[in-house]
Amino acid sequence: MTSTWRRLGASLLVTAVGAAGLVAAAPAGPKGTASGGPANTTSSGLRTGPVTTWGAADDIAGGTLGDMTVRNILRTSVGGTDLRIRISNANGDQPLVTDSVYVGRQAIGAAVVPGTSRRLTFGGSTTVTIPPGAMALSDPLPGPVPALTSLTVSLHVVGSTGVITAHNRAMQHSYKSTAGDHAADESSTPYRTESSAWYFLNAAIVDAPRPVQTVAALGDSITSSVGSTIDTNRRWPDVLANRYAQLPEPRRLGVSNEGISGNRVLGGIAKAGSAGASALARLDQDVLTKPGVRTVLALEGINDIYAGATADELIAGYRQLIARVHASGRCIAGGTLTPVGGSFVYTPEKEATRQAVNAFIRTSGEFDAVVDFDAATRDPADPSRLAPAYDGGDGLHPNDAGSAAMGQAPDLDALRCQ
Incomplete structure (x- = not known):
């Protein structure tokens, strides 16, 4: 796991709420703004x-x-x-x-x-x-x-x-x-x-001690986890959230799933029958305006390659995402693109583009951290394909086991923006 964080302060203690459920109302106190304005104070004095x-x-x-x-x-x-x-x-x-x-x-x-x-x-x-x-x-x-x-x-x-x-x-x-x-x-x-x-x-927003951060997973159908079992919360961002919940309190993070099926990094605006506005078009609305988001984990580009984007065009889009996330004072991790061999996306030329894009994500140093989803899901016998145990049936979308492998791929501490 590669991790190079560029900015922002050290972590403090995070206090989690117990598992008592959505229960009877507690006395209300003065509220800060949902955009991260004035903080409140807990009964123990934590902001x-x-x-x-x-x-x-x-x-x-x-x-x-x-x-x-x-x-x-x-x-x-x-x-x-x-x-x-x-x-x-x-x-x-x-x-x-x-x-x-x-x-x-x-x-x-x-x-x-x-x-x-x-x-x-x-x-x-x-x-x-x-x-x-x-x-x-x-x-x-x-x-x-x-x-x-x-x-x-x-x-x-x-x-x-x-x-x-x-x-x-x-x-x-x-x-x-x-x-x-x-x-x-x-x-x-x-x-x-x-x-x-x-x-x-x-969005659903809660008040939590100030050190708590949220990771926003920006992506397409693979982040939405099409191919996982419906109503079971087996998307890879859910698996990631489960892992954070098991950590000691100071290391926990929230997870927000900002994937849209069919989405691209490049492209236009949302319209009926579309796959949503492009990642570049929706970054502010879907990610940067969500309270507490400190890290963006970007896993997107397969649909761009399918639509004919070159590696250079896609890398230019990544660089815009990186620049805008950094300008907002946040961190961004890059996720390598998962295998597409055997799917409707695959051609030898498009596989070469995917490999070139992944090489940039892994080696450029321009992302603050790298999550190697490709390495976590590929077939060792044929790296252009998903491992057979992870293939949801179309050569493109991981199944429950594949989503679990993806959710296990990130280094948990590396996704904290510091």
């Missing part, structure tokens, strides 16, 4: 600040939604207190109006653990109108939020949505209700339709 415990990148889902409730399922990485939810209408073409948003602990499927559902407010109101291109941040929900816990976020849509901001191929089912507001209903009864997208959710 705290906002940290992203879960995140998703904004894309576009087909169709529209009207007068119904969507119940999303998300899984926290680090624990904290005072949960906030960021709702996105970034790709919408008309205002998104919701008058009922509830958070609870998931039981099974769409069902909520009885007694855990609590209502969110926005500036003290239960109704919020989000203009096209904008987001809304909820007020803090007082009380502890544990690490590695599946939460439900249920949102009633007033009227029609128009274009839907969503995250497709989430590898997690969400649920759509029959008509009406069912956000407070803890049963699964009204939720009769499954979907594989997260609707309108951009």
Whole structure:
């Protein structure tokens, strides 16, 4: 593992919240801003600040939604207190109006653990109108939020949505209700339709002691972990989050999955039927505006190579990502591109491009750290291909075992930005 961090201070003690679940409200205190503004103080005197415990990148889902409730399922990485939810209408073409948003602990499927559902407010109101291109941040929900816990976020849509901001191929089912507001209903009864997208959710944010940081995994379908088993949290960023949860408190980090299936480093903006805005176009919105993100782990470029990008073009894109992340005062690690032999992407020429790109990532020294996902997943007998035990069946997407190998690849301490 190569690691050369260029900036920023030493780590302090991190205190984790216990596994007590989303529970009854604790007394509220004065809040700092979700962009990392004034810190709060815990009862033990530690300064705290906002940290992203879960995140998703904004894309576009087909169709529209009207007068119904969507119940999303998300899984926290680090624990904290005072949960906030960021709702996105970034790709919408008309205002998104919701008058009922509830958070609870998931039981099974769409069902909520009885007694855990609590209502969110926005500036003290239960109704919020989000203009096209904008987001809304909820007020803090007082009380502890544990690490590695599946939460439900249920949102009633007033009227029609128009274009839907969503995250497709989430590898997690969400649920759509029959008509009406069912956000407070803890049963699964009204939720009769499954979907594989997260609707309108951009981030879950908790207050945590100041040393806590978040790693944002910026990538494509391999980071979204298409090929892993749905509803089981076996994406490689989940495996990484599990590893951090086992560390002593001062070494834990949060993980935010910012992969979009089909995404490219180069390219344009999001549109219906697209694979999201390019990494260069979405870096600020999807990554740098998420509270507590200190390290970007970039694993992206296979779709660029498939589309005809040269190694020089892709390296120029990486250099822009590096420059912008460094200019924001953060660190960036480069992930080598995983094998594509036997897939629709592969040709000898494109394999040569992949190898040239990986050589840059490994040896240029321009990234602050390197994670060699290629070495972790390739077949020793044929390095152009995934190891047979890791192949999800298309020669491109790792299966559960492959995702586990990828999640084990990063050096955990090297991803802390110092």
